[in-house]
Every structure is written in structure tokens, then in C-alpha cells.
Amino acid sequence: MYLLGYDIGSSSVKACLVNADTGKIVASDFFPKEEMKIIAVKSGWAEQDPADWWINLKLAHQSVMQKAGAKGEDIQAVGITWQMHGLVLVDKDKNVLRPSIIWCDSRAVPYGEKAFKAIGEEKCLSHLLNSPGNFTASKLAWVKENEPHIYEKIDKLMLPGDYVGMKLTGDIVVTIEGMSEGMFWDFKTNTLSEDVLNYYGIPKSFFPEIKPIFGIQGYVSSEAAKELGLKEGTPVSYRAGDQPNNALSLNVFEPGEIASTAGTSGVVYGVLDQLNYDKLSRVNTFAHVNYTPEQIRLGVLLCINGTGILNSWLKRNLALEGLSYGDMNDLAAQSPIGAQGISIVPFGNGAERVLENKDINCSIHGLNFNIHDKKDILRAAQEGIVFSYEYGMEIMREMGMNISTVKAGYANMFLSPIFSQTLSSVSDVTIELYNTDGAAGAAKGAGIGIGLYATPQEAFSSLEMLAVIEPERNKKDQYREAYLRWRGLVVKG
DSSP, rough: OEEEEEEEOSEEEEEEETTTOOOOOEEEEEEESSOOBBOOTTHHHHHHHHHHHHHHHHHHHHHHHHHHTOGGEEEEEEEEETTTBBBBEEEEOOOBBBOOOOOOOOTHHHHHHHOOOOOHHHHHHHTSSOOOOSSSSHHHHHHHOOHHHTTTSSSSEEEEHHHHHHHHSOOOOOOOHHHHHHHHHETTTEOOOOHHHHHHHHOGGGOOOOOOOOOEEOOOOHHHHHHTTTTTEEEEEEEEEEEHHHHHHTOOOSSTTTEEEEEEEEEEEEEEEEEOOOOOOSEEEEEOOOOOOSSSOOEEEEEEEEHHHHHHHHHHTOOOOOOOOOHHHHHTTTOOOOOGEEEEEEOSSOBBGGGGOOOOOOEEEEEOOOOOHHHHHHHHHHHHHHHHHHHHHHHHHHOOOOEEEEEEEEEEHHHHHHHHHHHHHHHEEEEEEOOOHHHHHHHHHHHHHHTTSSHHHHHHHOOOEEEEEEOOOOGGHHHHHHHHEEEEEEEEH
């Protein structure tokens, strides 16, 4: 028997089958094989058609079922994870009204900033644990003002994973975690935020029923069963945004534990057991997967928009035809620590929360036409991404978080020895790399949701550690010199 997980990313949609008895990954795949299209009608905008998520989910699903030789009746439960903060709107017939405004779209920043001041900064931070910023609620406010013909047709709002849940079950439901990542949840009253809804004029009728993160959220419908080859009535029993889910997939549940990812965007995510926030809202705090009003478990999330997307941009535009990412890593390794004086500020993917929602774009500094070449630019890019992590981790330490060990899946930028070693050395942390991913985590989350596992620890007892990276303390001065040079550019900017 198997557990099935779907990961709805902005680059691709992944599916994973996990053996329910052993906890081992049996098959996984993703589609499309090239990065999924992001619609950018204007600078700072980023949208995707939810129909594309479903199309690619079906392709990934069919692939893993074929690889495993699995049948629909072999699937015990389904879990879903998704790119956070996106907005999906449907009418009363469950038709999508417009493309989803996704996580890296920055058009709603002014709406969030006005709400922050109008509601009251201290009230927002103490109740929402964040500024309304560029999150889902502010994106909805943009639609209300700029697309009233769309707004008047809205029956329900969702996050990307809730859309997939709707396609699977025919039911529209959400979770506290999803509501918290959209800036709809008041942690003091443990209800939808009256302040946010009243300020933006959002009716409560827009909000679907709230279901537990772990537990039965619906059953695969006859229509979805026909499309996917699943058994009708298969339970959908877990859903969470990608970063809380990534922490789950790495068995990060308790205070002081830290998880990280480095895909299109980059994240460091730590667990807290008290209501806490950064006064400048440069890092964000949401409900973790095991949050309840009785047991506070919050995820402090440092997000950097411009991470892996910088590496992929260089691959497409730096005359690197024929080179794989592994080849790029090998080439970058030929450049010394500090990339011979080049610093790259990687913030070229919209407004950055860690910079108080400033949009300073990507920039290259210290380039000398006589001594530098591709290898130096490639190394400087990876170092610049790492340095943006350290910049944010400084804020997390100021909040009282002790960051000594970081857990990550062996994927994306963590496949690069330069990236992992630089992060370990400049931040003075031990990095543990595991054989897991978001889709596998969602599958195990579904197992927890149906009671297959007695505890999360049982669910992740088979988690396989692949590598441990320790800081190069004998080269600490070289790493810190390169970081401080980079930091000076960001602070000055």
C-alpha cells in the first residue's frame, strides 16, 4: 500500500509515492521538465493559470503510478503541499475567475503597507504576527480595486493547494495554516481576523470551511478518480504550504529545530513555541503544521525571492549552452572564495521581505573585464544567494533563535558543494542533507492524517541522512570578508 503526495510549485508540480509500511520513496516525478510558465504582464507581476497545475499534476501522477506499478486501490491517502501566499478565486460554479496571483508577485505591496498603518503596526504584529505586506489578503484587495468585474463574481477564495484539493474532492476547504499565510488569521482570538476583513471590506462568505491540517478534508470524487485512475473515496488527509511542509518532511516539529530550502526562492524556517515576530516584519511567522490554540507551534520564515532563479537565469543567458547545473557548479569551483572580488546582490525577483519590501533588483559589483570570467560570476552568484540567507539569519538570531544545525533536502541549490559549504562556513552551522522532498513529506503527512502513524516521529523514522557539512573554520576569515563586502552593498543600497 502507498501514500501519495503532490507538491504544487511555481517551477513544476511533483508527485511522490511512499511505501506506507517502510516510509521509503517508491517513485517520484515532476512536470513540466522545463520550468512552468509565469505570466508577467507588468514588471513585478507574477501569475500562473491554475489549470496548468492540474495538467502537470496529472502527468506527474501518471508517471509515478506507472513507475511503481501501482493501482488506484493501492493508495491509502493523499496529501497536498503548495507554493505559499497565492490567490485563487472561483465563482459559485467553481470556475476559476482569473490567473492565480502567486507568491513572488509584488503588486500588492502598497495595499499591505496602507493596511499596516491603518490597522496599526503593533496590532498587526501582535495579532497577525506580520505586516499584511504582499500576502494573499493584500492581493485580494488589489483585485477588488482594479478588477471589480472579477471581484463581484467571487464565491470563494483559496490558496493554490486548496484549488488542487477542490479538483480532487469537489469540496472547497482551507486550514488555519493556509489562513495564517494569507494574513487572514488572528492568533490572539484564534479566528479569522476581523481587523483585516473589515479594513479591506472582505465578506466572510468568501472563506471556505476550515479543516484540520491532519485529518479527513475530503474524498476523491468520481470525476477525479476517472481522470487520475484513483479509487473514488480515497481520503485527502493533509495539506500545508510548502515551507511548513518542507519542515515536516525533515522531521522539524519542535522549538529550536531549523529547516531550509533553496529552489526558485530560498527559505530558512525555524519553529517557535511562543507568539513572536520581527518588529520590522522582515521575517514572517505563521502557524506550523502542528499548531493548535492549545499547543503553540509557529514557523518563523525567512524567504529570499531571488535564489535559484538567479542560477537558472545565468544558465539561460550567460552563453552556457550544453552545460548542466552540475557543470556550472564545477566551473564555479575553479574560482576562489570571494570570487576574486565580485559580489552579486541576487534580489531580482520582486520586492524582498527581508529588505522591508524594497525592490532593489539584482546587481553585479566589482567586475573587472581583465581578470574575471564566467567561473567568477557563477561563484559570486552562489555566494550572493548564501549571503542573503545569512543576512536574514542575523534577524532570526535577534529574535532569540539559536541556529546551530540546518536540515535540508538534498535538492536544488543544496546539490551544489559550493552553496552548501559557503552557507555552513559563513553562518557557522552544521548542515544535514536528507533524501526527502516536499511531495514525500505531503505523502507522509497524509499517513499521519489517517492515523497510520501514531506520531510524526514514527512517520519519519526512515528519514535517510545523505551528508553532513561542517564549517571550514580555518577559512572563516575569507568567508566573512566576502560576506561583509556583500552586506555593505545591501545596507548601503
